[in-house]
Amino acid sequence: MSLSRNRGTLGDRIKRRVIVTSALPYINGMPHLGNLVGSMLPADIYSRYLQMAGVEHIFICGSDQHGTPIELSAIRNGIDTEKFADSMHERTKNALLNMECDFTYYGKTHTEQNKRVVYRIFEALDRNGYISEEEVMQAYCLLDMRFIPDRMIEGICPYCGSAHARGDQCDDCGRLLDPQEIVGPKCSICGKSEIEFRKTKNLAIELPMLSENIKDFIRSIEQNVSKNALNKTTSYVDAGLKSRQITRDLKWGFKVPKKGFEDKVFYVWFDAVIGYIGITMEWNEALGEEYWTDTNTELVQFMGKDNIEFHTVIWPAILEGSSIGYIKPTRIMVYEYLISGKIKFSKSRGVGLNIENALDVMGAEYWRFVLSYLLPETSDMDFSVELIFEVVNKIMNDKIGNLVNRAFTISSKNRALLSGNSLREITGRKIREKLGIYRNDFENVRMREALKQIVELADLGNEIMSVEKPWELAKAEDAEGFSKVMNDVLHICRCIGIMLWPYTPNASTYILRHFGIDGKPQIDELQKSMEFLPDDDIKPIFSKIGEREKNMLSGFG
RNA sequence: AGCGAGGUAGGGCAGCCAGGAGUACCCGCCGGGCUCAUAACCCGGAGAUCGGUGGUUCAAAUCCACCCCUCGCUACCA
Numbered sequence: 001m002s003l004s005r006n007r008g009t010l011g012d013r014i015k016r017r018v019i020v021t022s023a024l025p026y027i028n029g030m031p032h033l034g035n036l037v038g039s040m041l042p043a044d045i046y047s048r049y050l051q052m053a054g055v056e057h058i059f060i061c062g063s064d065q066h067g068t069p070i071e072l073s074a075i076r077n078g079i080d081t082e083k084f085a086d087s088m089h090e091r092t093k094n095a096l097l098n099m100e101c102d103f104t105y106y107g108k109t110h111t112e113q114n115k116r117v118v119y120r121i122f123e124a125l126d127r128n129g130y131i132s133e134e135e136v137m138q139a140y141c142l143l144d145m146r147f148i149p150d151r152m153i154e155g156i157c158p159y160c161g162s163a164h165a166r167g168d169q170c171d172d173c174g175r176l177l178d179p180q181e182i183v184g185p186k187c188s189i190c191g192k193s194e195i196e197f198r199k200t201k202n203l204a205i206e207l208p209m210l211s212e213n214i215k216d217f218i219r220s221i222e223q224n225v226s227k228n229a230l231n232k233t234t235s236y237v238d239a240g241l242k243s244r245q246i247t248r249d250l251k252w253g254f255k256v257p258k259k260g261f262e263d264k265v266f267y268v269w270f271d272a273v274i275g276y277i278g279i280t281m282e283w284n285e286a287l288g289e290e291y292w293t294d295t296n297t298e299l300v301q302f303m304g305k306d307n308i309e310f311h312t313v314i315w316p317a318i319l320e321g322s323s324i325g326y327i328k329p330t331r332i333m334v335y336e337y338l339i340s341g342k343i344k345f346s347k348s349r350g351v352g353l354n355i356e357n358a359l360d361v362m363g364a365e366y367w368r369f370v371l372s373y374l375l376p377e378t379s380d381m382d383f384s385v386e387l388i389f390e391v392v393n394k395i396m397n398d399k400i401g402n403l404v405n406r407a408f409t410i411s412s413k414n415r416a417l418l419s420g421n422s423l424r425e426i427t428g429r430k431i432r433e434k435l436g437i438y439r440n441d442f443e444n445v446r447m448r449e450a451l452k453q454i455v456e457l458a459d460l461g462n463e464i465m466s467v468e469k470p471w472e473l474a475k476a477e478d479a480e481g482f483s484k485v486m487n488d489v490l491h492i493c494r495c496i497g498i499m500l501w502p503y504t505p506n507a508s509t510y511i512l513r514h515f516g517i518d519g520k521p522q523i524d525e526l527q528k529s530m531e532f533l534p535d536d537d538i539k540p541i542f543s544k545i546g547e548r549e550k551n552m553l554s555g556f557g
Numbered sequence: 558a559g560c561g562a563g564g565u566a567g568g569g570c571a572g573c574c575a576g577g578a579g580u581a582c583c584c585g586c587c588g589g590g591c592u593c594a595u596a597a598c599c600c601g602g603a604g605a606u607c608g609g610u611g612g613u614u615c616a617a618a619u620c621c622a623c624c625c626c627u628c629g630c631u632a633c634c635a
Contacts, residue, residue: 026635067635138633150633168633179633227574228562232630235560244632269635305562305629336562339628373583374570379563380628387569390584398597399583406594413593449571452582466591466599474593540595 016298018057019291019327020047021276023303024064024109027088028073030095030354033383037371038304038335042447044101045372046300046333048502049442049450051102052523058291061096062107062279063089067268068149071252072189081252085110095356100364100505107279109271114278115254118271122246124322125205126258132243134204139167139179141187142194147249148187153195155182200249203261207241210317214241217316217328224331225312226378228305233312244314246270273315276301277326292326300331300445308334333445336376338383353556361552362392362545365504369396372503375448385553393544400458400496401542404511407461407489408538410470415534417479418486427488430460431495435526438499447502454499461492490515490532498526507541 022043025031031040040061047059065085074084089108096106107114125131139148153167158181167179179185185195207214214237222230246267247256253265271278280288291297301311316328358367370391374381411418423431434453441450464485473482497511498521512521515530 024635028635064635069634136633152633226562228629231561236630236632239560239631242632248633267633272635306635308630309632310635337629379570382569384568387584390569394584397595402595402597404594406598408594410593452571455583462598463600465593469591469593471591471593543595 015296016055016057017291017294017296018050018055018298018300019276019280020050020057020059021299021301022059022061023301023307024062024272024275024279025092025096026067026069026272027063027065027085027092028067028069030356031092032354033358033367033371034338035304036099036355036367037338037375039302039307040096040099040101041368041371042333042335042375042445043302044103045368045447045502046302046442046445047104048102048505049447051520052498052501053439053442054522054524058104058280058283058287059102060105060107060276060280060283061101061103062105062109062275062282063092064268064272064275065089065108065110066253066265066271068152068248068250068252071250072152074252075189082110085252091356095354095359098359098364099355100368102505105279105283107275107282109275109278111278111282113281113285114271114275117278117281118254118266118274119257121274121318121322121324122257122266122270124324125318128321128323130206130209130321131246132204132206133201134243134245135199135201136245137180137197138200138249139185139187139195140198141190141192142196143190143192144187146189146251147198147200148189148195149248150179152188153179153182153185154188155185158183201260202245202249202264203247203256203258204243204245205314205318205321206243207314207317208243210321211237211241213320214313214317217320218312221312221329221332226332226334228336228378229308229312229332229334232305232308236309236313241313269310269314270318273310273318295327297327298330299327300333301329302333303335305334305336308332331445336378336380338371338374338376339380353553357556361549365506366392366396366542366545368503369451372447372451377446377448385550388553389545389550392542395455397542397544399455399462400500401507401540403458403461403465403489404493404496405538405540406465407486407493408514408532408535410474411486411490411532412534412536412538414474414482414486417474417477417482418532418534419479419483420487421491421529421531422484422487423491424484424488427460427464427491431457431492434460435495435499439523450499451503454496454503457492457496457499461489461496464489464492494530495526497521498523510539510541 020043023039025035050057070085071081074081093106139153141148150167155165156163157165165182167182169177180197186193187195218233247261247264248267250265254271255262256264256266277292303311311332319326319328370388373391434457438450438453468485470482470485493511494515497508501508501521514533514535516533517525
């Protein structure tokens, strides 16, 4: 009956304190499903697990609001940049909340709190001698009267003659370019060619001075990062670190508090990574300081693979170089990409399946389940309409949803026969086994595998019902036999209800309500014996998707 | 080009680090069963030269070398 036997370590863990972060979405456009699957969703699921396991933690994310693309979008829309950034922040935040992301706090980077942390860290880096000045040639548009980032210079590729070369790279031949090589350079803001190259001075962080620290850091977490991330980091560091600029000639952003650089702002990536701390401070200064400076705090960061070096090299270098005592990451979770020939994800072009219009196709729980089931932990995931249908209809609905429905229905209809809360030893052992693997998977941050344990539990429930035919026992009015079988199945359903909470919280809540569990469940509650509460209005927890969804998804091709 | 990751039945994904017969798993397919449940569920079966070649070994999907294919990154997009 008790499920406690092989799990009594909760007491040891209760003292853990964890900061979970998701990469901050850049809000020039609505985050798409690839952004969600690579950072916010796994971070949310992990954070919900910690919540269930009773681990003290915070889950921090927020909007990355600075940078040229946002400033330009605001200009194009004729809106004040800050207003634009804030409105995109609100939209993104709402969409993420609609995706059932259960943040402790979802903030943004353009805040006084973040500015304070950025200044504090910058000044410490400067004081410690890690900031240098670099002079570079930068394109300047005489009409817009501003510097233009390399990427926003367009023109003809000097190598292949393509008319679509950009200042940093030619998309057609793939060659890396110097913006001064571009033939007929045009400013992509005004579209004119009134460009000249001017010298400008920017500040940089001297990563080479910190390379030993960085190497030590990487060694310290090598057990806690994926193979891909570790290898990329190693090759990046082994290739020899270079200084990296942290300021830009822009208006939008935090002004640089240093003589001679007052007309420049911090480069967006710099205040974005620091934003993890800044957003925590926006949430709660006192607790934030406590979390970020307690050397026992675990810092578990989730991101897509495009963000690796920022988190494994540059961010720890900033933290180390500032010597303020902020903790460094203890675990870095990197996800690969969702790729699809048919469904498009493109934030920069503003088309395709983003998290806002994905919710028009089907509910958050469906996306959360599908994306978790297909979580690209080790390799890119080919994400097809057929695969979405398979997972939703066959796995989520037929196996799990249908099991709960058939078990609840037959139990409610035959409530007079149902008594006690017995659990046969064989079933109890199987449940404990699955639960043990589930917990172990979560401790190792393998959410896709953990979800499979739930599916396998549903298989077990379905098998028990098919083999033992409780409907026949009900007809024979064999109360003892019926209770024996159905209590096993109901225990399985309750267990599924709890295990499902990180993935599909609403379905979980519905299931658990039938066992008298309200609110956020604790994994501990599996030890308690709770009886099924019959209900004359049993509803399926999931339903199938069909033509409507297929057409809508195809529409994003 | 360099670096990284992946290539395992029709599709999807484990296994590889610590070598021991490909009975993993999911979908699909074929055959049977069941009728509590959402045309759902259960049982059985077919289906793989483990990308290729060579090497190490008593033994290789697993270790080593080279090659082929796919994807990603390469520092001013964030």
